[in-house]
Amino acid sequence: MVRRYETSWMGCARHWVLTLSMLMALVPAVGKADEKYDGISAGLTAEGHPFLGDSKAAVVIEEYSDFLCPFCGRYFDQTFSVLIEKYVRPGKVRYVFRDFPIAALHPKAEQGHIAAACVAEQGAARFWKMHDALFRSQSEWSKLPDPAKFRRDAGRAGREPGPEKRGRRAMFQRQEGLGAGAHGHL
Secondary structure, eight states, X not given: OEEEEEEEEEEOSSOEEEEEEEEEEOOOOBOOOOEEETTEEEEEBTTSOEEESOTTOSEEEEEXXXXXXXXXXXXXXXXXXXXXXXXXXXXXXXXXXXXXXXXXXOTTHHXXXXXXXXXXXXXXXXXHHHHHHHHHTHHHHTTOSOTHHHHHHHHHTXXXXXXXXXXXXXXXXXXXHHHTTOOOOO
C-alpha cells in the first residue's frame, strides 16, 4: 500500500491555499523512467501521465493543474522548484502531472494542455520542458488571439494528434480530479 497525495490549488485575491487530500490507495502502475529532465528521472505512467522522480518512491504527489490559472502559475514560480529539489530529486517523492483546465475561467487553457500532450508523446523530458515554458510564458500566450499556435508548434516537434482527442483527454482528467476531490477556484 502506498500513500497517494493529490493536490489542487485554490486561490483568492490575496493568497492561495495548497490542499492535500490524503488517500490510501494503490497508485496506478508506473511506466519506465528512462529519460532525464534537469538531471531527474522522468517518465510516463501506464496511463500516460508525465512524472518526475523515482518510479518506486513511497510518496506520490499528483498535481491537477491548469496552465493558465494564475494561482497555478504562482505555485510554479514559488513552490514547484522547492518541492522538486527537496523531495523529488533525492528520490523521496514521485511527482505526477494531471491536466485540469478550467474552461469557464480560462477558455484558452485547453490549447496549452493539448500542446503539452502532443509533446509528451515524444517523451516525458519534452513534456516537462513544455510544462515549464507554458508556465513561464503564461502571461504572453494567454493573450494570443489564437493560442492554437502552441499546438501547431508542438506538432512540429513530433506528431500532432487531433485536438478533439487531446481535448477529451484533458476534460477526462479534469473529471477524474473532481471525482478525487480536487477543486479549483471554488
